[in-house]
Amino acid sequence: MKFKAIVVDIDGTITCENRELHLGAVKKIRSLKVPVVLATGNILCYARTTSKLIGLDGAVIAENGGAITVRYDLNGTFEGSLEECEKAFSFLSGHFKLTKLDPFYRKTEIALRRDFDLKKAINLLETQNFDVEMVDTKYAIHIKSTRINKGVGLEKLAEMMGLEAADFVAIGDSANDVELFEAAGFGIAVANGDEKIKEAANYVTDASFGEGAVEAIEFLESNGWI
Ligand SMILES: O=C(O)COP(=O)(O)O
Numbered sequence: 128m129k130f131k132a133i134v135v136d137i138d139g140t141i142t143c144e145n146r147e148l149h150l151g152a153v154k155k156i157r158s159l160k161v162p163v164v165l166a167t168g169n170i171l172c173y174a175r176t177t178s179k180l181i182g183l184d185g186a187v188i189a190e191n192g193g194a195i196t197v198r199y200d201l202n203g204t205f206e207g208s209l210e211e212c213e214k215a216f217s218f219l220s221g222h223f224k225l226t227k228l229d230p231f232y233r234k235t236e237i238a239l240r241r242d243f244d245l246k247k248a249i250n251l252l253e254t255q256n257f258d259v260e261m262v263d264t265k266y267a268i269h270i271k272s273t274r275i276n277k278g279v280g281l282e283k284l285a286e287m288m289g290l291e292a293a294d295f296v297a298i299g300d301s302a303n304d305v306e307l308f309e310a311a312g313f314g315i316a317v318a319n320g321d322e323k324i325k326e327a328a329n330y331v332t333d334a335s336f337g338e339g340a341v342e343a344i345e346f347l348e349s350n351g352w353i
């Protein structure tokens with residue numbers, strides 16, 4: 128097996144437990160010869176800034192696939208249904224006190240503070256006909272279009288880069304990385320990952336957080352896969 132690029136999640140994967148950027152992971156990523164794409168549920172400016180500070184090219188998937196840029200000098204493409212998410216948000220707001228995260232910057236989906244009963248919210252949402260789903264990343268709960276995810280984002284970005292999604296190895300830690308693993312050629316979950324991502328993974332590291340990302344890349348290098 129030989130892969131041409133890596134797509135890596137940010138929070139929980141190249142961070143430390145306290146959410147600081149893991150410098151060992153940064154150093155490892157900087158040493159790579161293959162392109163590295165960042166894929167996050169966070170907003171586009173956060174993803175682009177992280178890419179810049181790591182020393183990458185600005186190829187990012189943000190808002191769980193809703194927002195994409197291939198380079199710093201190009202504007203993002205946005206795809207999603209904020210309107211549909213807003214309808215679901217209004218409905219759920221009748222049952223819970225919900226707090227939006229970064230609503231000013233978020234263009235295609237809604238992220239919420241994790242301080243309400245998610246199971247109950249999902250059950251309530253199922254009684255309605257919104258074309259949205261809720262996903263818990265362990266950092267936020269997202270209300271997002273069922274048609275948009277990091278996997279769809281990777282397909283789109285790979286095409287812009289002249290690659291196939293299957294040319295990528297994906298590294299991630301949570302439920303919002305499952306479709307990314309399905310689209311990529313190989314998926315590696317870090318040890319702190321949740322059940323869903325470990326199930327979707329081809330390989331699970333022994334180490335957690337940024338150490339896990341370092342281990343994942345070393346695993347690929349030692350097999351000659353990148
Ligand atoms: O934005 C989130 O909820 C989590 O971000 P991540 O996808 O980089 O882990």
Ligand SMILES: [Mg+2]
Nearest residue numbers: 136138139300
């Ligand atoms: Mg994550």
